[in-house]
Amino acid sequence: MMSEIFKAYDIRGIFPTELNEDTVYKIGRAYADMIGKGKKLVVGRDMRLSSPELKDAIIKGITDQGVNVIDIDLASTPTFYFAVSKLEADGGMQISASHNPKEYNGVKIVGPKSYPVSFDTGISKIKDKVMNNDFEEVGQKGTIEIHEGILEEELEFSLTKQDTGKIKDFKIVADAANAMGAPYLEALFGRLPCELIKMNFELDGTFPAHQADPYQDKNIADLRKRVLDENADLGIATDGDGDRIFFIDNKGELVEPAIIRGILAKVYLKENPGATICYDIRPGKITYDMIVENGGKPSMTKVGHSLIKAQGIEEGAVFAGESSGHFFIKSEHGFYEMPMIVTLKMLAELTESKKSFADYVAPLKRYSHSGEINSEVEDKEGKMNELAEKYNDAKISRLDGVTIEYDDFWFNVRPSNTEPKLRLNLEAVNEEVMKQKRDEVLAIIRG
Numbered sequence: 001m002m003s004e005i006f007k008a009y010d011i012r013g014i015f016p017t018e019l020n021e022d023t024v025y026k027i028g029r030a031y032a033d034m035i036g037k038g039k040k041l042v043v044g045r046d047m048r049l050s051s052p053e054l055k056d057a058i059i060k061g062i063t064d065q066g067v068n069v070i071d072i073d074l075a076s077t078p079t080f081y082f083a084v085s086k087l088e089a090d091g092g093m094q095i096s097a098s099h100n101p102k103e104y105n106g107v108k109i110v111g112p113k114s115y116p117v118s119f120d121t122g123i124s125k126i127k128d129k130v131m132n133n134d135f136e137e138v139g140q141k142g143t144i145e146i147h148e149g150i151l152e153e154e155l156e157f158s159l160t161k162q163d164t165g166k167i168k169d170f171k172i173v174a175d176a177a178n179a180m181g182a183p184y185l186e187a188l189f190g191r192l193p194c195e196l197i198k199m200n201f202e203l204d205g206t207f208p209a210h211q212a213d214p215y216q217d218k219n220i221a222d223l224r225k226r227v228l229d230e231n232a233d234l235g236i237a238t239d240g241d242g243d244r245i246f247f248i249d250n251k252g253e254l255v256e257p258a259i260i261r262g263i264l265a266k267v268y269l270k271e272n273p274g275a276t277i278c279y280d281i282r283p284g285k286i287t288y289d290m291i292v293e294n295g296g297k298p299s300m301t302k303v304g305h306s307l308i309k310a311q312g313i314e315e316g317a318v319f320a321g322e323s324s325g326h327f328f329i330k331s332e333h334g335f336y337e338m339p340m341i342v343t344l345k346m347l348a349e350l351t352e353s354k355k356s357f358a359d360y361v362a363p364l365k366r367y368s369h370s371g372e373i374n375s376e377v378e379d380k381e382g383k384m385n386e387l388a389e390k391y392n393d394a395k396i397s398r399l400d401g402v403t404i405e406y407d408d409f410w411f412n413v414r415p416s417n418t419e420p421k422l423r424l425n426l427e428a429v430n431e432e433v434m435k436q437k438r439d440e441v442l443a444i445i446r447g
Contacts, residue, residue, distance in 0.1 A: 005106075006127040008119050008417040009306045012097050012106030015050040019105060021057035023130070027107055028061025028093065030129035033136055034122065035090055035111075037066035042084045042092035042147075044075040046180050046241050047203040050105050051095045058093055058107065063142035065135065072150045074203075076180035076242030078337045081114040082154040085333035087147070091117070096180075096241040099213035102206050108241075113334035115313070116306035155187045155340065161331075162344035164192055168351045173197040173248075174236040175223040177212035178204040181238025181245070181339070188340045194347070197230055199223060212240035215324060217254075224252040234350070234357045238339065243305075244325035245339040247346065249357040258284025259364045260346070261321030262291070267345050268319040268329075269294040278312045278320035278328075280304075281400045282372075282412050283427035286364055287321065302400040303414060309335055323425070368434035370411075370426040375445045377422045380415040383445055384422070387413060390444060409437045413445065 005013035011027060013019035032041065043059050045051040059069050072083045077094055084092040091111045097104035109117040109126070117123060129135065172194050176182035182201040189196040199222065200209040210219045214237035227235040227248050235248030247255045258279075265277045265287060276297045279287045291298040301311045305326045312320040312328055313335050320328040320335075329338045353360050377383050384402040395405040401414025401422075411426035422445055428434035 003127060003131060004418070006119065006123050009116070009304055010098075010106055010108045011123065011126075012100065012104060014103050015054075015105045021053055024054045024095070024107060025057045025061040026130045026133070027126060028058035029065045029135050030061075030126040031091070031093060031109060031122075032062040032065035032067035032142070033129060034125060035067065037138055037140075037142075038068070039090040040068040040070060042070045042072060042080065042087060042089045043094070044072045044080040044083065044092070045095035046076075046097075046205075047074065047178075048095075048097065048102065048105050048205040051205070054095045054105055058095065059144060062093070063144060064138075066138035066140055066142050068142040069144045070147050071144055072147050074183075075150060076184055077108060078243050078339055079151050079154050079184065080108075081110065081334065081336040082157070082338075083147070083150045084110055084112075084114045085336070086153065086157070088112075094241075098243070099211065099240040101211060114336045115334070116309050118304070118306040121306075151183055151187055154184070155191070157333075158188070158338065158340040158344065159191060161341045162348055164344070166351055167192060167194070167344070167347045170194045170233040170347060170350070171197070171230065172234055172236060173199060173223060173226045173230055173232045174201075174238075175199040175209075175214075175220065175226075176201050176238050177214070177219070177240065178202055178207055178209055179212040179238065179240045180242035184242060184340055185236065185238065185343075188343060192347070197226070197232065199226060212238075214239055214244070214246040220246070220248065220254060224248055224254070228252045236343065239325070242339065243337040245327065245342055246325050247357075249361060251358045253358070255357070255361050256284070256286075256369065257321065257323055257325045258287050258369075259361055261323075261327065262287045262289070262364060263349060264319055264321065264327060264342065264345060265291045265296060266294045267349050269296045272318045275318040276315050278308055278315065278317045280308055280322050281397070281403055281414075282323045282425040283367075283369060283410055284323050285367055285410065285427060289366070290364075300399065305337075367427045367429060368431040370424065370434060370438045373424045373438070373442065374416075374421050375424065375442065376420060377445060378420050380420065380422055384413055384415070387441070387444060408433050411437070411441060413441070
């Protein structure tokens with residue numbers, strides 16, 4: 001077993017060489033041992049080829065440790081979060097490797113109300129128990145309850161959050177990448193007055209069309225073209241486990257997640273005047289602008305869905321968004337990704353605007369962004385200190401990596417958790433300044 005499978009926010013590795021049935025059996029035992037006998041955990045899985053056997057193995061590990069299981073079987077990660085929260089479980093374990101290639105699988109772990117368990121808040125303890133085979137022996141095994149229909153329950157809940165009579169008959173192309181966004185998109189649009197043109201909706205763990213990571217341009221190229229070919233109003237793309245959602249405008253262009261986050265902040269501030277909205281530290285200044293312009297309280301967080309959720313809960317935020325396409329909503333059940341509600345809110349906002357999607361977002365494209373650029377760096381801390389010294393007359397934050405802010409450009413450089421890499425995200429007031437400063441900062445990082 002390789003200790004490297006235990007990551008910052010989940011457990012992930014190549015099946016079966018790095019992660020297999022024996023591994024996840026022990027992972028199930030370890031988490032069950034931590035939460036205590038007689039508690040109950042929700043267990044779900046994605047459509048990867050290895051997921052059914054890994055789900056069975058983790059259930060055996062949990063029940064062998066005296067903890068009860070609610071088995072929801074095939075479910076997106078948001079549906080899994082909903083199940084844990086709605087069914088008032090003590091936590092849950094989801095078999096999934098998100099957007100990773102087909103040879104990977106993994107485990108996402110949450111506590112009550114789907115509160116995320118990260119390396120610092122539990123995965124490190126699970127790792128120690130698994131590596132040391134450190135489990136308390138128990139007499140009575142846990143029970144298994146099969147819970148069917150959780151997606152329908154999630155759908156009904158989502159529909160209570162938006163009057164669908166305020167959504168017009170959009171023509172929408174959606175690409176689910178043969179992954180877990182397909183079931184909830186199909187269920188949702190079955191209840192809306194929209195025409196849904198489906199791409200890659202057949203669940204297939206081999207990802208025959210393309211990798212399920214919409215933030216890579218190559219994976220949405222076909223969707224962008226189809227939006228244009230169909231003369232559609234917009235496009236939607238989801239990732240492997242369905243917890244990230246992306247939108248394409250009617251001109252076939254990806255709408256930056258920072259802009260989507262700003263639009264949703266505006267929507268939620270209309271419903272909750274003066275509320276707190278969280279967003280991660282990577283440049284996407286349009287979000288900050290839109291929170292302030294709509295009377296909200298902006299709250300910057302570290303990068304990482306676990307960290308954003310934790311801060312959002314702590315500060316009572318009504319909404320939060322990560323630059324990578326995760327959007328979190330506060331509800332009576334918890335604070336986690338709810339892409340069906342995100343879709344409903346976006347469609348209602350576009351309907352109300354009476355504008356095309358491209359026209360709606362045009363004035364929001366205020367800044368020019370470099371995209372995330374990775375560089376191989378051995379001394380990551382030393383290089384970040386060098387940047388802070390070089391730009392010492394700027395506003396500097398060390399919340400997550402190093403963030404440098406001037407009036408006409410700003411950037412964040414943060415280290416990879418697992419590799420000798422630094423990740424640069426830079427934004428500026430126009431394309432010319434962005435390119436100039438991007439190259440200047442990269443020369444320092446790579447010098």
